[in-house]
Each structure stands twice: as C-alpha cells, then as structure tokens.
Amino acid sequence: MIVVKDLVKTFDGLRALDGLNMEVPRQAIYGLVGPNGAGKSTLLRHITGVYRPDHGEVLVDGAPVYENPAVKARIASIPDELYSFLSASTRDMMRFFRGFYPRFDDGRYAALREVFSNIKEDTPIRRLSKGMQKQAAFWLAMCCRPDLLVLDEPVDGLDPVMRRQVWSLLLGDVAEHGTTVLVSSHNLRELEDVCDHVGILSRGKVLIQRSLSDLQGNIVKMQVVFAEREMPTLPPDLEVLHVSQVGRIHTLIVRGTATEVTNRLAVYAPILLEALPLTLEEIFIYELGGEHYAVREMVL
Amino acid sequence: MPCARWCCDLRRPHAWLSSTLFRKNMVRFWPIWALYGAIWFLILPVGILNGHTGTFLPLAYVYEPQAPQTYLLESIRMGVYLSPVFGILAAMAVFSYLCNPRACGMLHALPIRREGLFLTNYLSGLAFFLLPILCVAVLTLAAQVYVSGTAALTSLFLWAWCQAMMVLFFFSLGVFCAMLTGHLLALPGFYAGLNLLVVGLYEVYEQLAQQLLFGYLSSQELQRWVEWLTPVLCYSNSLGTTGYPDCHLTGLLCVFVYGFVGLVLAGLALLLYRRRALEAAGDVVVLPWLRPLFRWCIALFMGVYLGSFLWQVLFPHRALVGLLLACILCAGALGYFVAEMLLRKTFRVLRRGALGCGCFLAVLTAAFAVLALDLGGYESRVPEQEQVASLTVETSSLAPFDDAGLLGQLDQPDTAQALALHQAVVDRRGELEYRESYTQWESSVVDGTPVDLEVSGYTYLSFRYTLTDGGELRRSYRIPVNASLLDDPDTPAGRLEALVNAPGQMESIYFRNYVEGDTLAGAYLSAPMAEDGLSFNSSESQLLLEAVRSDLAAGRLGRHYLMEDRERMENCYFNDLTFTFYPTGARENAATDRDTSYVVTITLQTTASETLGVLEQLGASDVLVSKGAAGF
Numbered sequence: 043m044i045v046v047k048d049l050v051k052t053f054d055g056l057r058a059l060d061g062l063n064m065e066v067p068r069q070a071i072y073g074l075v076g077p078n079g080a081g082k083s084t085l086l087r088h089i090t091g092v093y094r095p096d097h098g099e100v101l102v103d104g105a106p107v108y109e110n111p112a113v114k115a116r117i118a119s120i121p122d123e124l125y126s127f128l129s130a131s132t133r134d135m136m137r138f139f140r141g142f143y144p145r146f147d148d149g150r151y152a153a154l155r156e157v158f159s160n161i162k163e164d165t166p167i168r169r170l171s172k173g174m175q176k177q178a179a180f181w182l183a184m185c186c187r188p189d190l191l192v193l194d195e196p197v198d199g200l201d202p203v204m205r206r207q208v209w210s211l212l213l214g215d216v217a218e219h220g221t222t223v224l225v226s227s228h229n230l231r232e233l234e235d236v237c238d239h240v241g242i243l244s245r246g247k248v249l250i251q252r253s254l255s256d257l258q259g260n261i262v263k264m265q266v267v268f269a270e271r272e273m274p275t276l277p278p279d280l281e282v283l284h285v286s287q288v289g290r291i292h293t294l295i296v297r298g299t300a301t302e303v304t305n306r307l308a309v310y311a312p313i314l315l316e317a318l319p320l321t322l323e324e325i326f327i328y329e330l331g332g333e334h335y336a337v338r339e340m341v342l
Numbered sequence: 343m344p345c346a347r348w349c350c351d352l353r354r355p356h357a358w359l360s361s362t363l364f365r366k367n368m369v370r371f372w373p374i375w376a377l378y379g380a381i382w383f384l385i386l387p388v389g390i391l392n393g394h395t396g397t398f399l400p401l402a403y404v405y406e407p408q409a410p411q412t413y414l415l416e417s418i419r420m421g422v423y424l425s426p427v428f429g430i431l432a433a434m435a436v437f438s439y440l441c442n443p444r445a446c447g448m449l450h451a452l453p454i455r456r457e458g459l460f461l462t463n464y465l466s467g468l469a470f471f472l473l474p475i476l477c478v479a480v481l482t483l484a485a486q487v488y489v490s491g492t493a494a495l496t497s498l499f500l501w502a503w504c505q506a507m508m509v510l511f512f513f514s515l516g517v518f519c520a521m522l523t524g525h526l527l528a529l530p531g532f533y534a535g536l537n538l539l540v541v542g543l544y545e546v547y548e549q550l551a552q553q554l555l556f557g558y559l560s561s562q563e564l565q566r567w568v569e570w571l572t573p574v575l576c577y578s579n580s581l582g583t584t585g586y587p588d589c590h591l592t593g594l595l596c597v598f599v600y601g602f603v604g605l606v607l608a609g610l611a612l613l614l615y616r617r618r619a620l621e622a623a624g625d626v627v628v629l630p631w632l633r634p635l636f637r638w639c640i641a642l643f644m645g646v647y648l649g650s651f652l653w654q655v656l657f658p659h660r661a662l663v664g665l666l667l668a669c670i671l672c673a674g675a676l677g678y679f680v681a682e683m684l685l686r687k688t689f690r691v692l693r694r695g696a697l698g699c700g701c702f703l704a705v706l707t708a709a710f711a712v713l714a715l716d717l718g719g720y721e722s723r724v725p726e727q728e729q730v731a732s733l734t735v736e737t738s739s740l741a742p743f744d745d746a747g748l749l750g751q752l753d754q755p756d757t758a759q760a761l762a763l764h765q766a767v768v769d770r771r772g773e774l775e776y777r778e779s780y781t782q783w784e785s786s787v788v789d790g791t792p793v794d795l796e797v798s799g800y801t802y803l804s805f806r807y808t809l810t811d812g813g814e815l816r817r818s819y820r821i822p823v824n825a826s827l828l829d830d831p832d833t834p835a836g837r838l839e840a841l842v843n844a845p846g847q848m849e850s851i852y853f854r855n856y857v858e859g860d861t862l863a864g865a866y867l868s869a870p871m872a873e874d875g876l877s878f879n880s881s882e883s884q885l886l887l888e889a890v891r892s893d894l895a896a897g898r899l900g901r902h903y904l905m906e907d908r909e910r911m912e913n914c915y916f917n918d919l920t921f922t923f924y925p926t927g928a929r930e931n932a933a934t935d936r937d938t939s940y941v942v943t944i945t946l947q948t949t950a951s952e953t954l955g956v957l958e959q960l961g962a963s964d965v966l967v968s969k970g971a972a973g974f
Binding site for chain 2: 053087090091092093094109111112113114115117119121123124125127128137138140141142143144
C-alpha cells in the first residue's frame with residue numbers, strides 16, 4: 043500500500059529523515075514507534091502529502107502522494123495537533139470535509155452520531171475538551187471512507203472506554219473494507235494489541251520493520267539457573283542483547299527463536315531454563331539499546 | 343478476509359479550485375467584505391441621495407449639484423486610502439493558515455493541489471472586493487436614476503474599474519508578502535516595507551548624501567521614478583480629477599500599470615507558493631535566500647535613520663563625520679542583531695550573528711567612505727559653459743521683498759557669471775562645509791529713527807543646470823553673508839549679489855509674465871502712512887511704467903540685497919508701485935492662464951530718479967516713506 047523510498051528531509055541543517063525506507067502492506071495496521079525526535083511525525087506528514095520531500099518519494103499504490111489529489115482523496119489523517127477553523131463546529135467541519143472528499147459518507151456520519159453521542163454537533167470544536175476534540179476528529183476521519191488512515195498519537199486524551207470504542211471501529215473498517223491504518227504512538231502496550239506490523243524508527247531511519255509475530259519470534263527472554271552461581275561463558279555467536287541477575291536467576295535477552303536459543307543453552311545443563319515471549323515495549327527498549335538508547339541507570 | 347473496497351461515489355477531487363473553500367472564506371471573513379462594501383455604500387448611493395436632498399454627504403466638499411457625475415469621479419480617490427488597508431486585511435485573512443502549523447497541515451493534507459488552494463484563496467480574496475464593488479455600482483446606478491433620471495455610466499464604470507484595479511494591486515501585493523513570511527504579524531510589516539521600499543531606500547541615500555555630500559540636491563528625475571515605484575505615492579499624486587466643470591479623470595495610466603503589476607505579483611506569489619516549505623510556518627522569513635536580505639535591509643534602515651538621529655541628539659554641533667559614521671555603525675549593528683533575533687526567535691544571537699554583522703558593517707563603512715570622500719567627484723563638479731543648455735539659480739528671498747525679491751529665482755542669468763559663482767562656492771568648500779552661520783542684528787539709526795540692521799546672515803543658493811546631453815545637474819548650498827564678504831567681489835556672497843543685480847536681470851524677473859501686447863490696466867502706489875494709496879489712470883500708469891522700465895534698464899531701480907543692512911534700509915522706500923495688466927491671450931504659464939489679470943509689484947528705491955520724477959509730476963511724492971522713517 044505505502045512504499046517510502048530513500049526519503050530525506052532536512053530542517054535548517056537538521057536531517058529529520060535520513061534516507062528512510064519503509065513498506066506498509068495493504069490492510070495492515072502498522073504501528074510506527076520510535077524515540078522522541080526519531081522523525082515519526084515528519085514521516086507521517088510526508089505520507090499525507092503535506093511536506094515536500096527533499097529527496098526520495100512516497101508512493102501509495104504506486105502513485106506519488108505529494109501534489110496528487112487523487113491519492114490524497116483516499117487518505118484521511120488525524121495529526122497529533124488537531125486544527126479546526128475558529129468557531130467551527132463538528133457539523134461545520136463535516137460540511138467542509140464533505141466538499142473535499144468525494145467518498146464522504148453522510149450515512150456513516152449519522153450512524154456514528156450514536157458512538158460519539160457526548161459531542162454536541164453545534165458546539166465549536168475549540169470549546170470541546172481535548173479528548174472530545176479527538177473524538178470529533180475520529181468521527182470526521184472515518185466518514186471520509188479512506189483507504190489509508192494515518193494516525194499520529196490517535197488515542198492520546200481518550201478515556202479507556204472511548205479508546206476501546208475507537209479501536210473497535212478501526213478494526214472493523216480494516217476487516218470489512220480493507221482499510222490500511224498507519225499509527226504512530228508511544229503507547230506500545232496498546233499497539234501490541236492492535237497492530238499486526240511494526241516499524242521502529244530511530245534518527246530518521248527505520249531500524250526494523252516486520253510483522254509483530256516475526257518480531258516477537260526473533261527475540262526471546264530466557265530465564266536460566268545454572269549449577270554454578272556465576273554464568274558460564276556463552277558462545278560468541280549467541281547474540282545476547284541484555285543480561286541481568288537476581289539471586290541465582292539469570293535473565294537473558296537473546297536474538298533468535300525460542301527453540302534455537304533453548305537448545306544452545308541446554309548444553310550448559312542448567313537447573314532451570316525457561317523461554318518467555320517479549321512484550322513490544324521490551325523489544326523496543328532492547329532493540330534501541332543497540333542504538334545507544336538503552337534505559338540508563340540514574341543515580342540521584 | 344478478502345479486501346472489500348469502498349463502493350461509494352468515486353468522483354475525482356477538485357484539484358484546481360474548491361467551491362467549498364471559496365464559500366468557507368466568504369463566510370469566515372465576512373466582516374472584511376461587508377465593511378468594505380458598507381463604506382462604499384455610504385459614500386456612493388447614500389452620498390448621492392443625500393447630496394440631492396442637501397443633507398449629510400461623505401464627500402460634501404466635492405459634490406456639485408449641477409454635475410453629480412463629478413462626485414463619482416472625485417470619490418475614486420477614496421480608493422487610494424481604502425484599497426491598501428483592505429488589501430492587506432484580505433490577504434492576511436485568506437492566507438492566515440500559512441502562518442499556523444496546524445492549519446497549514448490540515449489544509450495541505452486535503453485532496454487539492456497547491457495551485458488549487460492558492461487559486462481558490464486568491465479568488466475568494468478578490469471576491470471580497472469585486473462583489474461589493476458590483477453591488478455598490480448597481481445601487482449607485484439606481485440612486486442616480488432616482489435623483490436625476492439619467493445615469494453617468496462612464497463615470498460609474500471608471501469608478502468600478504479603478505477600484506477593481508487598485509484592490510487587485512494591493513491585494514496581490516499582500517498575497518505576495520504572505521508568500522515571503524510565515525508570521526501573521528510580520529505580514530503587514532512586509533507589506534508596508536514593500537510598498538515603501540523604494541522611497542525608503544531613496545530616503546536612506548538622501549539622508550546620507552545630505553550629510554556627506556557638499557551641495558547635494560536631490561534629482562527631480564530620480565524623485566519622479568521614486569514616486570512611480572512607490573504605489574501609494576503614485577496613486578496619491580496622480581489619481582484625481584481636473585475639477586469642476588471639466589472634471590476629467592487623471593492618473594489612469596498609473597491605475598492600469600499597477601493593475602498589471604498586481605497580476606504579475608499574483609503569478610510570482612503562485613510560483614513561491616508551489617515551492618513553499620510548509621514547515622516554515624511561524625518563521626518571520628520563509629525563503630532562505632531572503633533572510634540575508636532581510637537582515638541587511640533592517641540593519642541599513644536602522645543604521646541610517648537611528649544613527650542620524652543619535653548623531654543629531656548626541657552631537658548637536660555635528661562637525662565630525664567620524665562621529666556620524668560611529669553612530670550609523672552602532673545603530674546598524676543593533677539593527678542587524680534585531681533582525682537576527684526575529685529570524686532565529688531568540689535573544690541569544692550575538693555569537694552566531696557576529697560574522698554577518700561584521701560583513702555588513704564593513705560594506706556600510708565602504709559605502710560611507712565612497713560618499714564622504716567624494717570618490718565620484720560629485721562635490722567638485724561644475725559643468726563647462728559649453729555643456730550648459732539652460733540654467734536656473736535660486737536663492738532665499740532677497741530684500742526688498744517685492745515680486746522679484748520674494749521669487750528669489752534667476753531663470754536666465756549670465757551663464758559665465760553663474761558658473762564662476764558656482765566655482766567660487768566649490769573652491770571654498772572647506773570654509774563653507776559644516777560652517778555654522780546665524781543671522782545677527784544690531785541696533786542703529788536710519789533717518790533719525792532707531793532700526794535693527796542685519797550685520798551677518800546666510801542665504802541658500804541652488805543651481806539647476808540642464809545640460810546639452812539632456813542630463814540634469816542640481817546643487818544647493820548655504821553661504822554666509824556679511825559686509826566684508828559682500829565687499830569682496832571674489833567671495834560667493836559678493837558674486838551672488840553681483841549676479842542678482844546684473845543689468846537687465848531684475849527687469850526680466852519683474853516682467854516675466856509680460857508678453858508684448860498685454861494691456862496695462864492701471865497702477866497703484868501704496869502709502870503706508872495714509873489710509874489709502876494712490877491710483878493712477880491709464881495715461882499716468884503708462885508714464886510710470888516707461889519710467890520704471892527705464893530705471894530698471896539703467897540699474898537705478900530693482901537692486902536687491904542679501905542682507906537687510908544699512909544700504910538696503912537707506913535705498914528702499916516703504917512704498918510699492920503695482921502695475922496691473924490684462925493678458926492678450928492664453929498663456930503657457932499656469933499662474934496667468936486662468937486669471938483675467940496679473941500684477942507686477944516693485945518696491946521703490948531712492949536711486950530710481952526717472953520714476954521718482956514722474957511721481958513728483960503726478961503729485962505723489964508726498965506719500966513716499968523711507969524704511970527708516972517708517973520705523974522699520
């Protein structure tokens with residue numbers, strides 16, 4: 043669906059995107075994660091056709107996005123910083139978007155009125171709370187019937203019930219209509235629940251991108267108790283990302299499948315050997331550890 | 343699960359124009375077009391109706407009941423004041439989203455090309471004016487028909503066309519400025535700056551040249567160009583009417599040219615918009631190549647204006663040019679860092695801006711040196727006699743203050759004599775430059791009456807040459823005058839007095855409006871000590887005129903003085919002799935073109951023996967009063 047090739051964007055000498063390459067499959071829910079300043083929002087603004095690339099290209103279904111209204115008509119977005127015209131209500135903005143998006147669905151707008159029943163349609167959006175503004179943005183974006191929905195920190199400010207409601211609607215669109223969702227968030231726990239693909243950005247580049255199952259299958263957390271208190275010297279080709287010890291229990295984060303790593307450690311005849319799956323948050327932390335972004339011990 | 347595509351309406355989005363955005367702009371920014379329309383509604387239809395009934399009228403002073411169409415034409419000038427203000431307001435409104443990162447992101451994510459966004463916003467901004475103009479025109483037409491039963495369609499069309507052209511230019515200029523900046527408050531600053539850029543740069547040069555170049559006088563040709571390149575000045579000075587009863591519109595060329603410039607600016611704005619970096623929303627200057635220019639412009643203007651101001655305040659005697667340079671450099675550096683602060687949005691710019699500021703100050707110093715050292719030879723230039731096609735010498739008013747003295751202008755002086763005077767001034771540049779000269783008086787007695795006599799003073803002297811190659815050379819000086827300078831025939835003061843009183847010079851000035859065949863209507867001798875003066879009949883007047891011309895030709899009358907000294911007091915009467923003439927036909931001279939008569943006023947002098955003799959014959963010598971006797 044989305045192909046980003048060698049994308050470069052520089053702001054006053056700062057290279058925000060540095061030859062970024064990325065692919066988002068059709069009908070995927072693609073989670074974009076990365077540390078602050080990694081270039082996530084900049085990338086999303088390129089994908090929505092707002093920014094002009096300094097170099098490289100962003101293609102949606104093979105067509106460039108920038109200055110291509112036919113492609114942009116199939117994309118709806120919810121940016122991290124919402125905007126509505128001064129004193130414009132949800133209904134005003136609905137009329138505005140209806141004038142631009144050929145597939146704007148009035149029926150859906152009416153249907154979603156029940157979901158977002160706490161929003162008064164005639165109240166200026168700027169007078170709504172942050173969470174309600176976000177709801178209004180979802181309401182309008184989903185009525186555009188996009189093939190691609192680009193979300194930047196989408197559920198930030200929503201209460202837990204509304205978060206679930208919104209995700210449920212999005213998943214429904216993906217399942218029923220083949221919508222592709224590209225979502226950037228720091229809430230990795232939530233992304234883990236909904237995303238099927240994940241890309242990790244750092245310093246303007248995509249470090250890793252693959253399906254969540256591949257990602258979780260390729261890195262494993264091992265809890266091991268050896269006969270000796272000290273851990274024996276492990277073979278150098280075993281890629282251990284992190285080691286910690288509590289009592290006699292050693293916890294190792296190792297790159298590889300659970301079976302492969304278990305077999306390699308079994309030769310040391312440990313008393314206890316157990317493979318545990320990593321959460322997305324743990325993968326994020328340990329992968330970025332190699333990028334000098336590990337959580338540092340702080341002494342205050 | 344199979345991918346189910348949306349099966350809704352798949353119309354193509356509007357790539358080049360959006361009616362939705364157009365409507366949105368009209369609705370969001372209605373106060374702009376409503377206020378613009380309301381003002382014109384009050385001026386035109388309401389004004390015409392009120393003029394008919396003789397009640398309140400916005401432009402009452404130009405309303406002519408016999409010719410209501412003149413009111414329409416006169417009202418066109420109101421556009422010179424309304425268009426710039428509403429032009430920038432409309433541009434700020436419709437392109438305000440470019441200054442807000444959120445709005446910018448939202449609008450550029452919409453399925454419409456940048457050209458479409460620009461065109462829609464530009465056209466909606468223009469519609470803010472064109473629709474009210476159209477409505478007001480229709481209402482004005484109705485008001486005219488109601489009042490007089492006829493319609494001044496040509497005048498109405500001219501009004502609408504001029505307003506449309508003016509708003510086209512000013513709105514387009516505002517839009518062009520919006521493409522240069524990403525900060526809403528900076529936009530009117532850019533707008534004012536571009537409107538006044540040429541006159542501003544000209545004034546900067548004038549300011550420096552006047553301080554540094556001895557004899558500097560601005561070029562009228564340059565002034566004309568400055569006026570043409572400063573839209574507000576051009577409109578203001580050229581747009582108008584010839585007045586009742588002709589009432590032809592003037593300045594249409596200016597309106598047409600600037601309307602065309604407006605279209606060009608709109609095209610340039612579109613080009614800039616297509617390449618605009620949206621991430622620059624919020625920046626004072628969005629175009630990287632414009633930032634150095636912005637810094638230098640702010641620094642230059644601040645340097646020259648603030649520097650000159652500081653120089654005048656801190657060093658009132660203003661003798662040392664070095665101090666002026668120091669003030670200009672300090673103010674220029676301040677301006678440079680202010681511009682740097684605006685661009686970088688921080689006060690901590692000293693280190694990063696130091697190199698650029700150093701370069702600017704070096705260039706400014708070099709430019710200053712070029713002027714101060716007169717490397718172009720401006721100060722020393724005096725044309726050769728064969729290079730001069732015509733020459734006018736102007737001075738301050740000369741005593742006595744009759745027609746020739748008040749005019750202070752010699753249209754056809756002796757060229758060699760005038761060039762010698764000019765050369766004498768240039769040769770004494772060192773003495774005259776920065777020399778402070780004040781008028782000083784002392785009490786004395788003339789004809790037994792105490793009077794104040796001028797013992798030293800100064801006069802302004804300017805030369806205006808038209809050269810044989812078509813060029814122009816203008817210089818202006820302030821020269822000191824006192825008794826010893828006047829006694830020395832080689833000093834500028836001595837040479838000027840000789841030039842002013844050259845034989846035949848004053849006669850040509852007094853009778854500059856006279857054409858052979860003009861009819862002498864009469865003469866009048868003022869009598870300051872009596873209630874009324876004396877009037878002379880036609881034959882008496884003719885006698886007096888012949889005597890006066892004879893005295894003038896012989897140099898016995900018409901002598902003028904650079905100072906109100908003893909000689910002037912003793913030689914001049916307090917009486918003026920005034921001749922009234924009827925011209926024979928239409929004159930080129932605007933002063934006499936419309937008048938049915940003109941006058942020549944000459945102050946009588948004790949040396950005018952022939953004139954005094956005729957006055958004695960006519961029994962008028964009793965009313966003659968000398969300056970001293972009058973107590974002046």
